[in-house]
Amino acid sequence: MNLHPKALLRIVAVLAVLAVLPRLVQAVLLRLTGTVVRDVRRQDRPASLR
Amino acid sequence: MSLTEDEQSTTDAPERKAARRRAPGEAPPAGRRPGAERRRRASRRRSTSNEHGNDWSSWPRYDDAELGFRDYWYPVMWAEQVGKKPVPVELLGERIVLVREKDEIFGLHDRCPHRGVPLSLGRRQYEGTISCPYHGWTYELDSGRMCAALTDGPDSPINNKVSVTTYPVEQRLGLVWIYVGDAQGDDVPPVERDIPNELLDNDFVMGGRWDIREGNWRFAAENGFDEGHAKYLHNTALWRLFKVMPAWNMTRIVEEDGWLIRVQDEVHWEAEFPGLGTWTNRRWWKRMPLPDAPGKGKRVNPVIKGLNIPGFVSFRLPGLLRVAYPEFIHFEWYVPVNEDQVRYVQMIVRFETGAKASIFKAKYLSAIRWLFHGQFTGQDAWMVDVMNAPPEKLYRPDLSLTAIRRHIEQVAPTVQVDRTPGSKRQPPAE
Ligand code: FES
Ligand SMILES: [Fe+2]
Numbered sequence: 001m002n003l004h005p006k007a008l009l010r011i012v013a014v015l016a017v018l019a020v021l022p023r024l025v026q027a028v029l030l031r032l033t034g035t036v037v038r039d040v041r042r043q044d045r046p047a048s049l050r
Numbered sequence: 051m052s053l054t055e056d057e058q059s060t061t062d063a064p065e066r067k068a069a070r071r072r073a074p075g076e077a078p079p080a081g082r083r084p085g086a087e088r089r090r091r092a093s094r095r096r097s098t099s100n101e102h103g104n105d106w107s108s109w110p111r112y113d114d115a116e117l118g119f120r121d122y123w124y125p126v127m128w129a130e131q132v133g134k135k136p137v138p139v140e141l142l143g144e145r146i147v148l149v150r151e152k153d154e155i156f157g158l159h160d161r162c163p164h165r166g167v168p169l170s171l172g173r174r175q176y177e178g179t180i181s182c183p184y185h186g187w188t189y190e191l192d193s194g195r196m197c198a199a200l201t202d203g204p205d206s207p208i209n210n211k212v213s214v215t216t217y218p219v220e221q222r223l224g225l226v227w228i229y230v231g232d233a234q235g236d237d238v239p240p241v242e243r244d245i246p247n248e249l250l251d252n253d254f255v256m257g258g259r260w261d262i263r264e265g266n267w268r269f270a271a272e273n274g275f276d277e278g279h280a281k282y283l284h285n286t287a288l289w290r291l292f293k294v295m296p297a298w299n300m301t302r303i304v305e306e307d308g309w310l311i312r313v314q315d316e317v318h319w320e321a322e323f324p325g326l327g328t329w330t331n332r333r334w335w336k337r338m339p340l341p342d343a344p345g346k347g348k349r350v351n352p353v354i355k356g357l358n359i360p361g362f363v364s365f366r367l368p369g370l371l372r373v374a375y376p377e378f379i380h381f382e383w384y385v386p387v388n389e390d391q392v393r394y395v396q397m398i399v400r401f402e403t404g405a406k407a408s409i410f411k412a413k414y415l416s417a418i419r420w421l422f423h424g425q426f427t428g429q430d431a432w433m434v435d436v437m438n439a440p441p442e443k444l445y446r447p448d449l450s451l452t453a454i455r456r457h458i459e460q461v462a463p464t465v466q467v468d469r470t471p472g473s474k475r476q477p478p479a480e
Contacts, residue, residue, distance in 0.1 A: 007478075020228060023426065024417060029415065029419075030128065030130070030131070033259060033261075034127070034128070034131075034261055035257070035258070035259040035416050035419055036128050036130075036224065036257070036258060036417070037251070037255070037257040037411040037415060038256060039254075039255050039407055040223050040249075040253065040254050041253055042225060042252055043223075043249075043250040045242050045250055045251075046240040
């Protein structure tokens, strides 16, 4: 199959947008509305609280 | 990314309008009632008669706690919101500036002792320091010591003779926590003391937001634990569009591990009011909701099951609400800003990782943030803003409110007093 360079470019552009979109949305939401989503790992507790 | 609270609260459009929130706590004090007037209001309230419900004199410590309680750690914002630029924060009526140096965040009293200019307007002239924008007095971030008055030469007699108060600051769960209290050095309690165990001992995914809302923190805290309100106020929330809420409950409060927990003894889905008709939230399109405790659902997350909580809603000092469902938990902190404003930090937690966590993030950003952490808790903000009590006449479900008040009288935390520098009542500490 022969891919036209323009079509290839379009696919790359769409992939790039999809890759950065979630991060972009998060950055904008944090900036404008103080909203975040994130993974949090188990925390160490100080000995006095164990 | 850095963000001043000023920017944040002026750009947070939809719920802000809904709740008629006004100037943010951290903006220049123009929009706020001056301290003296606020205090006058408070004392006028206290001098009313002693008749039951006219004032809060049955709970004197609580009554005095307009500015909250000392000796606790309070969450104030997301760690990534403190960048190179200093960020002003008002907490329990104290003005604090947060400054990031590499991975560490420092907190200093936001007032230059020279002439009272906020250090948060200052410059980061030298590493590990902040300089006041007015005459360039330069403070060490870790000690608060004024190590150089730049405009008076290296051997200025005042160098090293002045300092500003520093505040213990920690970063946990992606939040910045500030300790306000009198303990120093090793006597400062670990921040983990003020974080629920389930958030320390497990991996989880969370979505959350914070904003500054109008109204005293006690109104916000009482509203969160208020047994009666959800069945009526939130009846119109889109978040509850497909779930029935009870018509009324018989409730009792139990105390476990420092938490006050609302336990439902009876749940009524409808009631007949003679002469008025039927009162119910049942609709053909609404699902019947959960059983009466989070651990009793059909599918229960093992961590939540392990908590063994006898009711959905719990409260603990200094002002944290936990609403547990079978598969997720909603937390909200009511952090006192000043007498008239509360910093409202809300967070939904799912004890999941991997693909389930990613799905939750997408759900949070697209729906939960706007429905639950938007319109739904915006209804609470609206009430907290407009309510005016005491005087008050309490009804049966309000045992949830009086439980908080009684608990505070028992635990007897240290009440914060007005520390506004220059205030006649409380001279500045420095
Ligand atoms: S007011 Fe801060 S240096 Fe003069
Ligand atoms: Fe509510």
